[in-house]
Amino acid sequence: MTEALKSVPNAVLLASLPESDKEAGSQRGIAALAALSHYFARVQALWKPMATEEAFEIVRRRLFSSINDRLAAESVCRAFADFYAANSGDFPHETLESQYYGRLIHAYPIHPEIFDRLFEDWSSLDSFQRTRGVLKLMARVIYRLWKDGNNDLLIMPGSLPLYEADTRNEAIYYLPQGWDPVLERDIDGERAETTDIEHRDTRLGSVQACRRTARTIFLGSAPTTASQMVRGLELERVILGSVQPGQQTGIFKDALRRLGDRLHYLNSANNRFWFDTRPNLRREMEERKRRFQDKEDVFPAIRDRLQKSFATGVFGGIHVFMTSGDVPDDWALRLVGVTAEFGKNSTLRECVHLIRAEAGTQR
Numbered sequence: 637m638t639e640a641l642k643s644v645p646n647a648v649l650l651a652s653l654p655e656s657d658k659e660a661g662s663q664r665g666i667a668a669l670a671a672l673s674h675y676f677a678r679v680q681a682l683w684k685p686m687a688t689e690e691a692f693e694i695v696r697r698r699l700f701s702s703i704n705d706r707l708a709a710e711s712v713c714r715a716f717a718d719f720y721a722a723n724s725g726d727f728p729h730e731t732l733e734s735q736y737y738g739r740l741i742h743a744y745p746i747h748p749e750i751f752d753r754l755f756e757d758w759s760s761l762d763s764f765q766r767t768r769g770v771l772k773l774m775a776r777v778i779y780r781l782w783k784d785g786n787n788d789l790l791i792m793p794g795s796l797p798l799y800e801a802d803t804r805n806e807a808i809y810y811l812p813q814g815w816d817p818v819l820e821r822d823i824d825g826e827r828a829e830t831t832d833i834e835h836r837d838t839r840l841g842s843v844q845a846c847r848r849t850a851r852t853i854f855l856g857s858a859p860t861t862a863s864q865m866v867r868g869l870e871l872e873r874v875i876l877g878s879v880q881p882g883q884q885t886g887i888f889k890d891a892l893r894r895l896g897d898r899l900h901y902l903n904s905a906n907n908r909f910w911f912d913t914r915p916n917l918r919r920e921m922e923e924r925k926r927r928f929q930d931k932e933d934v935f936p937a938i939r940d941r942l943q944k945s946f947a948t949g950v951f952g953g954i955h956v957f958m959t960s961g962d963v964p965d966d967w968a969l970r971l972v973g974v975t976a977e978f979g980k981n982s983t984l985r986e987c988v989h990l991i992r993a994e995a996g997t998q999r
Contacts, residue, residue, distance in 0.1 A: 794848030
């Protein structure tokens with residue numbers, strides 16, 4: 637076909653070949669793909685977008701028919717660019733460059749950070765197709781935001797409606813098993829920890845600081861692959877994906893600290909944050925701690941270990957978690973163990989006097 641086409645004036649053969657063997661199907665399909673790639677390579681004229689911004693605009697045009705009010709679009713993009721310049725310490729360095737305003741214009745009404753994460757991070761997943769996957773996911777997102785009357789200035793990572801089943805299922809479809817409880821418990825939805833925190837703290841809830849922050853971290857950290865050298869999203873990128881002009885970045889930093897104390901699947905290290913399908917160590921420790929009661933489980937175990945550790949030695953007696961009356965009133969050196977509640981907020985000397993007083997000793 638390629639050879640025959642050469643002899644036909646003004647004829648064009650357009651071929652779109654799959655990028656991965658997975659899309660080719662069976663072994664025969666993979667062999668056919670390799671053969672086709674070889675044949676077309678001899679006569680092909682490749683067409684690719686000149687820059688990432690062009691790719692943004694191509695996807696944008698397929699999702700939105702047109703931008704009718706260009707002045708409004710430019711005004712919004714200028715507000716974001718000025719906001720980043722005024723808070724330069726809180727955002728990545730590239731937001732301060734003059735060309736970032738151009739990126740905002742090309743991607744409008746979608747924030748460039750969404751495209752960066754999808755094209756750079758999510759496209760590394762075998763099942764996520766670079767263009768079709770972005771279009772499919774963003775079509776779900778846009779429809780839900782439109783249906784819910786969302787009024788964000790731009791569609792940002794923090795805007796993703798992960799509370800809605802279709803959008804959530806579309807996102808985790810490309811991920812390994814185990815992400816559904818992470819989204820439901822930690823990130824978005826009526827039963828999520830983020831929602832509970834915002835209901836209790838109106839300062840955070842008024843701007844959905846917890847949910848927007850968690851959504852941004854999810855988009856930037858969920859597509860983890862073995863080839864990644866460093867996990868997680870930097871604090872600056874978390875803020876970039878969450879905050880809109882007119883809002884205070886400090887509120888979102890406070891929200892992130894609250895999430896670190898409450899969420900089960902959120903991890904952090906070296907100023908980077910990421911979600912994992914395994915509970916973090918702190919949450920796992922607290923969950924296990926709730927299984928035990930101090931008086932029934934913890935105190936007896938501590939008493940046994942202390943008594944075994946000091947069974948032989950210089951002490952004339954070992955008295956752990958006993959009443960003061962059970963401590964003999966003599967001159968022997970004795971080891972007395974008390975609970976944290978005994979003599980709370982008292983010094984060591986005051987605790988000793990309290991033990992002796994309760995034992996009836998006047999010395």
